[in-house]
Amino acid sequence: MPHDSSSSREPRTALRICPLCEATCGLTLTVEGTRVTGARGDRDDVFSRGFICPKGASFGGLDADPDRLRTPLVRKDGVLQEASWSEAFDAIAAALPPLTEQHGQQSVGVVLGNPNVHTMAGALYPPTLLATLRTRALFTASTLDQMPKHVSSGLLFGDPNAIPVPDIDRADHLLLLGANPLESNGSLCTAPDFPGRLKALRRRGGTLTVVDPRRTRTARLADRHVAIRPGADALLLAALTHVLFEEKLTDPGALAGHLEGLDEVAAAVREFTPEAVAEACDVDAPTIRTIARELAAAPAAAVYGRIGSCTVAHGTLASWLVDVLNILTGNLDRPGGALFPLSATARAPRPAAPGKGFALGRWTSRVSGHPEAKGELPVAALAEEIETPGDDRIRALIVLAANPVLSAPDGDRLDRALTGLDFMVSVDPYLNETSRHAHVVLPPPPPSQSAHFDFAFNALAVRNQVRYTRPAVPLDDGLLDESEILARLVLAASGMRGADRSAVAAVDAMIIDRVLAKAVVDPLSPVHGRTPAELAAALTGRTGPERRLDLMLRLGPYGEGFGADPDGLTLDRLLAHPHGIDLGPLRPRIPQVLTTRSGRIELLPAAIAADLPRLRTALADRPGDDSLVLVGRRHLRSNNSWMHNVASLGGGSNVCTLQMHPDDAARLGLSDGTPATITAAGGALTAPVEITEGIRAGVVSLPHGWGHDRPGTRTSVASAVPGVNVNQLLDGTLLDPLSGTAVLNGIPVAVAPSAAPSH
Ligand SMILES: Nc1nc2c(c(=O)[nH]1)N[C@H]1C(S)=C(S)[C@@H](COP(=O)(O)OP(=O)(O)OC[C@H]3O[C@@H](n4cnc5c(=O)[nH]c(N)nc54)[C@H](O)[C@@H]3O)O[C@H]1N2
Ligand SMILES: Nc1nc2c(c(=O)[nH]1)N[C@H]1C(S)=C(S)[C@@H](COP(=O)(O)OP(=O)(O)OC[C@H]3O[C@@H](n4cnc5c(=O)[nH]c(N)nc54)[C@H](O)[C@@H]3O)O[C@H]1N2
Ligand code: SF4
Ligand SMILES: [Mo]
Numbered sequence: 001m002p003h004d005s006s007s008s009r010e011p012r013t014a015l016r017i018c019p020l021c022e023a024t025c026g027l028t029l030t031v032e033g034t035r036v037t038g039a040r041g042d043r044d045d046v047f048s049r050g051f052i053c054p055k056g057a058s059f060g061g062l063d064a065d066p067d068r069l070r071t072p073l074v075r076k077d078g079v080l081q082e083a084s085w086s087e088a089f090d091a092i093a094a095a096l097p098p099l100t101e102q103h104g105q106q107s108v109g110v111v112l113g114n115p116n117v118h119t120m121a122g123a124l125y126p127p128t129l130l131a132t133l134r135t136r137a138l139f140t141a142s143t144l145d146q147m148p149k150h151v152s153s154g155l156l157f158g159d160p161n162a163i164p165v166p167d168i169d170r171a172d173h174l175l176l177l178g179a180n181p182l183e184s185n186g187s188l189c190t191a192p193d194f195p196g197r198l199k200a201l202r203r204r205g206g207t208l209t210v211v212d213p214r215r216t217r218t219a220r221l222a223d224r225h226v227a228i229r230p231g232a233d234a235l236l237l238a239a240l241t242h243v244l245f246e247e248k249l250t251d252p253g254a255l256a257g258h259l260e261g262l263d264e265v266a267a268a269v270r271e272f273t274p275e276a277v278a279e280a281c282d283v284d285a286p287t288i289r290t291i292a293r294e295l296a297a298a299p300a301a302a303v304y305g306r307i308g309s310c311t312v313a314h315g316t317l318a319s320w321l322v323d324v325l326n327i328l329t330g331n332l333d334r335p336g337g338a339l340f341p342l343s344a345t346a347r348a349p350r351p352a353a354p355g356k357g358f359a360l361g362r363w364t365s366r367v368s369g370h371p372e373a374k375g376e377l378p379v380a381a382l383a384e385e386i387e388t389p390g391d392d393r394i395r396a397l398i399v400l401a402a403n404p405v406l407s408a409p410d411g412d413r414l415d416r417a418l419t420g421l422d423f424m425v426s427v428d429p430y431l432n433e434t435s436r437h438a439h440v441v442l443p444p445p446p447p448s449q450s451a452h453f454d455f456a457f458n459a460l461a462v463r464n465q466v467r468y469t470r471p472a473v474p475l476d477d478g479l480l481d482e483s484e485i486l487a488r489l490v491l492a493a494s495g496m497r498g499a500d501r502s503a504v505a506a507v508d509a510m511i512i513d514r515v516l517a518k519a520v521v522d523p524l525s526p527v528h529g530r531t532p533a534e535l536a537a538a539l540t541g542r543t544g545p546e547r548r549l550d551l552m553l554r555l556g557p558y559g560e561g562f563g564a565d566p567d568g569l570t571l572d573r574l575l576a577h578p579h580g581i582d583l584g585p586l587r588p589r590i591p592q593v594l595t596t597r598s599g600r601i602e603l604l605p606a607a608i609a610a611d612l613p614r615l616r617t618a619l620a621d622r623p624g625d626d627s628l629v630l631v632g633r634r635h636l637r638s639n640n641s642w643m644h645n646v647a648s649l650g651g652g653s654n655v656c657t658l659q660m661h662p663d664d665a666a667r668l669g670l671s672d673g674t675p676a677t678i679t680a681a682g683g684a685l686t687a688p689v690e691i692t693e694g695i696r697a698g699v700v701s702l703p704h705g706w707g708h709d710r711p712g713t714r715t716s717v718a719s720a721v722p723g724v725n726v727n728q729l730l731d732g733t734l735l736d737p738l739s740g741t742a743v744l745n746g747i748p749v750a751v752a753p754s755a756a757p758s759h
């Protein structure tokens with residue numbers, strides 16, 4: 001850990017867990033003065049063992065981006081102007097309570113974006129903010145991403161956060177659908193050096209099958225690449241399930257006593273024979289049968305589906321079938337299969353017992369009647385909830401680390417809708433496409449100045465482990481830690497003005513008290529019968545977030561339980577291990593992890609059964625001769641909408657081009673580099689064509705997160721090479737109905753040569 005040498009210019013090193021993707025690599029930063037001048041992989045990190053990717057290597061450039069906001073901005077006379085922190089929070093305290101008094105609690109919406117899962121503040125404070133606001137108008141990046149997986153886990157296992165992770169280090173066989181970890185570094189599967197782990201699987205004789213309409217870098221590494229038609233994964237998975245039943249290959253093994261609905265699943269997939277799905281998937285029936293047989297025969301195998309199987313019309317069905325396959329082959333909860341991690345800050349395991357189950361659609365959205373999922377409404381419905389008059393219209397919006405103008409469907413409409421808000425707050429380091437509409441912008445410090453702990457990703461990691469890094473560099477004068485920003489936002493949202501440090505500390509103390517008050521009356525807790533004040537006094541840590549971390553570690557599955565297990569985890573113990581503590585490989589957790597009403601895995605939940613007729617109609621889907629559908633893609637040196645401002649990451653393959661197969665290009669009269677106009681339900685865009693054999697015919701691909709050409713932003717590098725916003729092709733009406741997730745892949749488009757110059 002760094003000692004206090006920040007005033008000296010001597011280069012020193014400091015450890016920092018990388019927050020730039022889900023892999024959570026440990027970095028060794030070189031720090032000169034207060035500036036990060038280098039980053040390399042921390043070879044001693046217990047989990048990442050020295051791995052680093054180009055984004056992590058650019059940590060210093062990103063950290064020092066001169067376009068980062070360094071003071072709050074407050075809108076005065078219609079113009080955003082630099083302001084003090086107290087002015088900014090007082091503006092919020094003055095605006096929000098009168099609004100909710102007049103228009104009700106639902107008039108304030110909250111948008112949580114992706115980086116909240118990459119910061120401590122984003123894990124620790126949004127629940128308190130939502131409890132303070134008591135709004136149901138919650139929208140997050142999950143409905144552009146993994147909500148189908150939450151829904152299928154909720155229905156199958158009772159807990160939407162019980163997400164099985166492929167045990168890639170021990171699997172003999174991996175069937176990977178709609179994921180490209182060689183560029184994304186993995187998702188819902190935290191595995192530093194995912195590429196190396198896949199190569200190791202192959203080296204030890206394992207088999208990798210990749211299902212993707214594009215011949216990605218991951219597909220090129222595979223034993224078999226299945227270039228499926230976009231949107232057809234649920235059909236393929238249903239056919240694989242069918243084959244297991246038909247050929248009597250099901251063998252749930254140790255799970256057998258924990259299953260409900262096995263015969264019902266067999267009946268539900270009866271029509272989905274390989275022959276019946278082959279044309280719709282454009283995968284021949286013998287290949288489908290072979291994949292099913294291999295899956296069943298492998299000693300340990302895992303099926304794993306990500307973005308390309310989630311953000312599609314049958315996203316929840318596909319996510320459900322991924323786990324059904326793991327269950328039927330006995331691979332769920334088995335080493336080398338797919339297991340439930342147990343993170344150090346998870347609730348300590350309790351004896352297995354039936355739970356409350358998972359309910360969907362407890363309320364619906366006001367305008368289109370979309371069912372809630374996990375307490376959220378589809379972010380694709382945000383614009384209409386702001387625009388459509390009536391009771392409970394959203395009039396104020398709090399946006400934490402999100403850029404929905406680029407990341408969600410129909411950004412132009414949302415862009416217009418945001419101008420109609422009475423009040424908007426953005427917590428964001430950049431003045432970008434979304435935050436430019438805010439009345440108050442609260443900028444967090446650069447990552448080197450923040451502590452880091454992965455509350456979310458340790459629960460999705462291929463190995464149980466725990467690591468914590470304190471800020472590598474002291475907080476600059478004038479900046480506030482993001483935890484303090486969010487705590488003060490909570491206070492401002494409740495109308496408190498002039499909150500100071502002590503008020504912020506009170507927020508953490510209150511949360512700690514609440515947790516302890518519950519624990520001491522819980523007969524299963526190691527602190528049952530003790531007094532909260534005595535326990536709170538025992539917590540260590542320099543800051544509120546550190547004390548909260550200490551509390552979670554002590555009460556967690558590996559914790560010392562305030563004396564119950566002197567060898568257990570505490571913050572102090574973690575600090576004594578700066579490269580982290582390995583907690584061992586993933587271990588079976590069924591039935592303890594199940595919280596369904598039956599206490600079993602409910603294999604064919606009613607909501608799923610009710611959605612299957614829609615999949616049956618998809619059996620008849622056939623593309624027209626000249627039709628084209630659009631899919632997305634990610635580039636290694638990018639991250640959603642906000643890393644295009646780091647010059648060292650730009651260029652090369654990291655460009656906003658329309659990838660297209662040579663046959664389609666020839667038919668349409670398009671040549672490499674020429675501009676094409678792409679038209680779909682939500683609008684039209686012009687982008688340069690990139691002709692490649694790496695995409696199947698009939699499919700085109702644009703990356704997301706581009707379109708940095710709107711006025712009023714302060715992202716000079718990104719604006720110079722703006723690209724186009726792929727999500728402008730969507731009108732926001734296409735959703736996976738069970739999860740409310742926007743369909744971002746498999747979009748029908750028309751493409752034609754363009755006269756206009758492209759970006
Ligand atoms: N067409 C298409 N659209 C997609 C996708 C796709 O595959 N195709 N992918 C979807 C997915 S998976 C996701 S997760 C979403 C992501 O979409 P969003 O959730 O909107 O996330 P980002 O685009 O990453 O933008 C995050 C914002 O957070 C800010 N930020 C960065 N670091 C911090 C920080 O430390 N603190 C705070 N407060 N703010 C920070 C950035 O400046 C940026 O404004 O996009 C989705 N959109
Ligand atoms: N470098 C980089 N890394 C990132 C991000 C980033 O923007 N850049 N974003 C992060 C985020 S927020 C997330 S959620 C993860 C996502 O991580 P991944 O899930 O690995 O996401 P992608 O790289 O977009 O890979 C999705 C793949 O699905 C394919 N696909 C599209 N449609 C279909 C379909 O219908 N069926 C099948 N089988 N495949 C299809 C696409 O061609 C693409 O190769 O990545 C994270 N990591
Ligand atoms: S793989 Fe992800 S976590 Fe690791 S260095 Fe790259 S961006 Fe950071
Ligand atoms: Mo995501």
